[in-house]
Amino acid sequence: MSEKKPQLIQGNEACVKAAIAAGIKFFAGYPITPSSEIAEGLAEELPKVSGRFIQMEDEIASMGAIIGGSLAGAKSMTATSGPGFSLKQENLGFAAMAEVPCVVVNVQRGGPSTGAPTLPSQGDMMQAKWGTHGDHPAIALCPASVRETFDLTVRAINLSEKYRTPVVLLIDEVIGHMRENVVLPTQDELEIVERKKPAKDLDNYLPYKADDDMIPPMANYGEGYLFHVTGLSHDETGFPDLKNPDVIGGLTERLVNKVEDNKDDIVEYSTENLDDAEVVIVAYGSAARTAATAMDQAREKGIKTGLITLKTIWPFPEEILTDLLKDVKTVVVPEMNLGQIKGEIKNCINLSQNIVGVNRVDGELITPAEILEAIVKEES
Amino acid sequence: MAVHLRKYLRLNKLPHIWCPGCGHGIILNSLIRAIDEVGLDQEKTVVVSGIGCSSRATGYLNFNTLHTTHGRAMAFATGVKLGNPDLNVIVLSGDGDSAAIGGNHLIHAARRNIDITTVVFNNNIYGMTSGQYSPLTPKGAYGTTAPYGNVDQAFNLCDLMISSGASYVGRGATYHAKQLTTLITSALDHKGFSFVEGISQCPTYYGRRNNLKTAVDMLQWQKDVTIKKKAAEKLSPEEQQEKIMIGELHKVADRPEYVEEYEKVIEKVSKKEGTTG
Ligand SMILES: Cc1ncc(C[n+]2csc(CCOP(=O)(O)OP(=O)(O)O)c2C)c(N)n1
Ligand code: SF4
Numbered sequence: 001m002s003e004k005k006p007q008l009i010q011g012n013e014a015c016v017k018a019a020i021a022a023g024i025k026f027f028a029g030y031p032i033t034p035s036s037e038i039a040e041g042l043a044e045e046l047p048k049v050s051g052r053f054i055q056m057e058d059e060i061a062s063m064g065a066i067i068g069g070s071l072a073g074a075k076s077m078t079a080t081s082g083p084g085f086s087l088k089q090e091n092l093g094f095a096a097m098a099e100v101p102c103v104v105v106n107v108q109r110g111g112p113s114t115g116a117p118t119l120p121s122q123g124d125m126m127q128a129k130w131g132t133h134g135d136h137p138a139i140a141l142c143p144a145s146v147r148e149t150f151d152l153t154v155r156a157i158n159l160s161e162k163y164r165t166p167v168v169l170l171i172d173e174v175i176g177h178m179r180e181n182v183v184l185p186t187q188d189e190l191e192i193v194e195r196k197k198p199a200k201d202l203d204n205y206l207p208y209k210a211d212d213d214m215i216p217p218m219a220n221y222g223e224g225y226l227f228h229v230t231g232l233s234h235d236e237t238g239f240p241d242l243k244n245p246d247v248i249g250g251l252t253e254r255l256v257n258k259v260e261d262n263k264d265d266i267v268e269y270s271t272e273n274l275d276d277a278e279v280v281i282v283a284y285g286s287a288a289r290t291a292a293t294a295m296d297q298a299r300e301k302g303i304k305t306g307l308i309t310l311k312t313i314w315p316f317p318e319e320i321l322t323d324l325l326k327d328v329k330t331v332v333v334p335e336m337n338l339g340q341i342k343g344e345i346k347n348c349i350n351l352s353q354n355i356v357g358v359n360r361v362d363g364e365l366i367t368p369a370e371i372l373e374a375i376v377k378e379e380s
Numbered sequence: 381m382a383v384h385l386r387k388y389l390r391l392n393k394l395p396h397i398w399c400p401g402c403g404h405g406i407i408l409n410s411l412i413r414a415i416d417e418v419g420l421d422q423e424k425t426v427v428v429s430g431i432g433c434s435s436r437a438t439g440y441l442n443f444n445t446l447h448t449t450h451g452r453a454m455a456f457a458t459g460v461k462l463g464n465p466d467l468n469v470i471v472l473s474g475d476g477d478s479a480a481i482g483g484n485h486l487i488h489a490a491r492r493n494i495d496i497t498t499v500v501f502n503n504n505i506y507g508m509t510s511g512q513y514s515p516l517t518p519k520g521a522y523g524t525t526a527p528y529g530n531v532d533q534a535f536n537l538c539d540l541m542i543s544s545g546a547s548y549v550g551r552g553a554t555y556h557a558k559q560l561t562t563l564i565t566s567a568l569d570h571k572g573f574s575f576v577e578g579i580s581q582c583p584t585y586y587g588r589r590n591n592l593k594t595a596v597d598m599l600q601w602q603k604d605v606t607i608k609k610k611a612a613e614k615l616s617p618e619e620q621q622e623k624i625m626i627g628e629l630h631k632v633a634d635r636p637e638y639v640e641e642y643e644k645v646i647e648k649v650s651k652k653e654g655t656t657g
Contacts, residue, residue, distance in 0.1 A: 026463050047649040052462045052642055057488040061455035064448065064485075068428070068459025071446065072467060076459070094449050221426050221444040221460065222467050228439060230447035239393070239439065 006183050011149040011175040015079070015105060016041030017184060018153030022192055024103075025051040025074035028065035030058050030084060033117045034173045035107035038079035059084035063091035066102045070095075071229060073220035075157060079105035083114060085124055086131070092166055093132030094231040096255060099164040099208070099216065101195060103156045106168060107176040110363050119363030120173035122285055122336040128168045129314050135252055137259035139266060140168040140314040144288040146180040152311060158193035159266060163258055164215055170313065172336065174286035174365060198225070208251075209236040214258035260315050267320060268311040273299070277306030279330045279375050282321070282345055284310040287334040287366050294334075294371035301372075303379050313341065321348040330378045334358040334366045354378055388412040388422070390442045397436060401595025403554035403580030407501050408437050410557055410578070411472075414564035425468040428457040430482060432474035432508045434501035434580070451481030454489045457496050465639045470568075471498040475516040476506045479535050483515070490544035493572045494638035499564060500537060500575070503582035511585030522589040541575045542630045548574035549630040554581060555602035556626060566628060572637045579606070579624070 009017075015038050019027070027042040029035075039055070046053045051074070056062040059080055066076035080088065085106045095102055110116030111123045124131075128140040141156050143149040153169060160167040198205050198217035207227040210216045216236075219225040232240040233248045241247045259266065273295065274280065283291040288309040298305035308324060310317065325331055325348055332355075333342040339357040346355055358374050360366050389412065398404050415425070427443045429435035431450035438445035444467075448456045453471045461469045478486050478500050489496060505523055506512040513523035513530045516537065520529045541549045548570040552560030560578055567574035581587065581598035592598045609627040612620055 026459065028459060028462075047642075047646045048653055050646055050650075052646075054458065054462055054642075056455065056458070057484050060452060061458070061485050061488070064452040064455030065459030065462070067448075068446070068456035068461075069463030070459075072426070072460045072463030074463040076463065090449050091452065220464070221446075222424055222464055224423050226422065226442055226444055228445045228447065230439075231449055232447070 004183050004186060006181045008179050008181050009146060010037060010177055010179050011143070011146045011171055012037035012107065012177065013041060014146045014150040014182065014184070015153045015169070015171070016045060018150040019077060019157070020045050020049060021187060021190055022154045022157040023075045024077050024157060025049070026066065026069035026076040027051075027078065028054045028056050028062040028069065028076070029078045029080065030056055030062050032081045032084045034109055034176050035079045035081045035105065037176075038105055038107070059087035060091060063088040063104070067091060067095050067098070067100045070100050070102045071221050073222065075101070075161065077103035077105065077157070079107065081107050081109045082111045082121075082124060085127060089131040093134065093136060095166040096132070096136040097231050098229050099218070099255070100166070101160040101164050102166050103160050104166060104168050105153075105171065107171045107173060109173055110361070116363045118173070120286065120336055120365060121361070121363070122170075122172050122287065122340075123361070124170060125313060125337060125340040128170055135256055137163070137165045137255050138168070138314040139163065139165060139259055139312075140170050141311055142170045142284040142313050143175055143311070144285055144309055145175065146178060147182045147184070148311070149175060150182070150184055154190060158191070161193045161195045162215075163262070164195065164218055165255075165259065170285070172285045206236045207238045208234060210254060214254050214261070263315050263317065263319070266312055266315060267317045269317060269320065270309045270311070271306065271324065273306040274308070274324060276304050277328055279303055279305045279332060279379065280308060280325060280328045281305065281332045281334065281371065282308045282310065283334050284313060284341065287336060290366050290368050291334055291371055293368035294375065297368060297372050298375045301376070303375055305375060316344050318344070318348055321345060325349055325353070328353065330354040330356065330375070332356050332358060332371060332374055332378070334371050336360055336366065385412050385416055388415060388442055390440055393440050396440055398433060399584045401581065401583040402433070403503065403582070404434050404437065404501050406554040406557050407499065407560065407578040407580055408440065410561040410564055411499060412441070413561045414568055417561070417565045418568045420468050420568065424466060425470065426457075426460050427470045427472060428453045428460065429472040430474070430477035432477045432506070433582075434474035434503075434507070435472060435477060437472045451477050452485065453477070454482060454485035454496070454498070458489060458494060461494060461496060461639060462642070465643070469496045471496055473498065473500050474507070475500060475502040475504060475537070476514040479515040479537055487540065487544040490541050490546040490573050490575065492638040493545055493547050493635050495571055495573070497564075497567045497570070497574045498576070500577045501580045502537070502577050503580040503586055505582050505586040507582045507585055511589065537577050538575070538629050545573070545635070546575045546630070547572035547632045547635045550575070550628045551577040551579070551624070551626045553579035553602045553606050553626055555599045556606065559626065563628065570631070572635055
């Protein structure tokens with residue numbers, strides 16, 4: 001392994017390096033700004049590790065292909081942006097229902113529709129949770145730096161394999177295209193998770209019989225187990241049973257609970273200056289970077305301000321935030337959308353506490369001055 | 381059915397849900413006979429389907445099976461093949477599934493000439509959703525959404541596949557079940573994208589509305605309208621219009637296959653890495 005040297009790379013490039021390091025062997029995608037560097041990077045890197053890349057005819061096909069690739073045993077991912085993410089939703093639901101590990105990177109751009117292609121946005125936070133139909137598990141991570149893009153890409157792949165579910169990595173254009181000098185971990189410093197395999201009992205394999213951890217061991221196609229995979233509601237054998245409400249409800253609840261009940265393991269966040277804070281900024285992605293500066297400026301003005309940076313957006317860390325925010329007067333939520341996550345944070349505070357959003361949907365970054373202004377206004 | 385073929389079926393999932401007289405079971409029968417003829421390794425074979433009456437076939441087949449979303453079987457199958465090229469991949473699809481919602485994936489799989497065998501169960505109608513017209517419903521025929529006769533022009537799927545780059549294309553019919561088995565056998569034996577259209581009957585939704593009241597009427601219609609490729613070539617263009625050509629319609633051996641082409645990339649890159657790294 002080569003020695004650790006700082007390198008000047010983009011968030012999207014860090015994502016590519018992480019994908020290879022975490023063992024991705026198959027990528028299917030369709031180009032879209034601002035995510036294309038991920039496809040381009042993996043087109044170059046995958047054949048070097050005997051992995052395969054394919055540029056599919058559209059995003060629907062790409063999502064279907066990575067599900068197929070994963071079932072055949074290859075760790076699989078795709079990358080896209082806004083409109084492409086919308087197209088992936090039906091098959092994203094399939095991956096959740098059929099418990100197929102895979103990673104979808106969404107380097108967000110302005111919307112709705114073709115929106116503002118090259119401009120930053122954090123507009124798909126809710127789509128990552130509710131984009132596909134029905135109740136289903138959702139894991140979504142959100143990096144705030146180039147190094148964190150590397151770390152959270154590895155983590156997204158690991159979580160998808162561990163929980164047998166699609167994981168969404170929500171990058172914003174600023175982080176995806178920003179270059180930073182980073183030192184990446186070496187391969188032996190990384191923890192790589194492999195999917196849990198069934199006992200070698202070929203005839204009695206129940207592909208959807210969950211262990212106590214709510215996750216069924218997963219055989220790959222071609223390993224000798226002959227099993228059926230469907231997007232229909234199914235029992236432990238993998239076959240549909242639509243006559244039994246317990247089977248339908250039980251499956252949906254298990255799928256959701258295997259994620260919701262494991263928040264302790266899945267949720268990551270960081271805190272700064274919370275001890276004495278009267279004002280707390282809760283932020284994620286590039287807005288968290290701006291927020292850090294605003295926090296310092298507010299402190300200079302004598303306003304006791306802290307910062308919580310969310311790395312895991314879904315499952316939402318409601319209990320953690322309720323606890324962390326219980327003594328603060330004001331919560332400030334800067335987002336490059338009209339308050340998608342602010343709505344969730346509102347559920348974590350009581351009526352005597354203020355919550356204010358600092359929002360932009362014009363393709364411009366939120367500045368420290370805007371956040372500072374909101375803080376000063378609330379405190380005066 | 382020959383006893384040794386039973387291993388290819390999930391007998392505990394039978395009887396199937398298809399209506400009495402439906403042609404889909406005949407195509408399924410042809411398929412497992414062909415698989416047996418070719419000697420595919422059951423454990424190394426993945427059968428992928430979309431959504432529709434036809435696509436329920438994967439549930440009855442004792443292989444690695446994947447029942448996907450409507451129209452997307454080909455996309456999932458492409459991923460399976462690239463995820464593990466040692467697997468034999470078969471796609472089963474309906475005419476609506478493959479030619480309407482899945483049309484884009486179908487033509488691109490053919491263009492890539494990826495080593496997947498596709499069998500389309502063509503009953504000229506949407507069966508599962510109860511009789512709406514499909515892209516293969518003939519002009520003038522009736523469906524629940526074509527109460528005054530279908531205005532759309534129908535696809536000739538085999539021609540579409542040939543022009544898209546499929547390297548094996550055949551068309552058969554449930555009336556000619558033996559020939560259908562032969563066609564699927566050749567398709568499975570073929571390296572590259574192979575495509576077989578199987579004309580099937582849906583007496584429940586197509587027949588009833590189109591004056592072919594029973595399965596027998598529909599099979600009689602198949603018998604009358606189909607013509608072997610050689611015989612068709614002797615007819616005038618106008619006479620050909622009246623007929624549906626069956627048999628092996630297209631076969632080329634020298635088109636590069638997609639996965640093999642990609643393996644060459646892997647080889648090229650690893651050589652380069654080897655000399656410089
Ligand atoms: C995205 C989506 N759109 C529509 C449907 C409804 N649907 C289910 S099967 C089907 C048509 C099936 O027709 P075909 O492929 O011809 O197969 P058949 O049932 O005739 O064998 C449709 C439209 C669906 N399941 N998903
Ligand atoms: S509706 Fe038509 S295609 Fe579907 S099972 Fe019945 S006869 Fe067959």
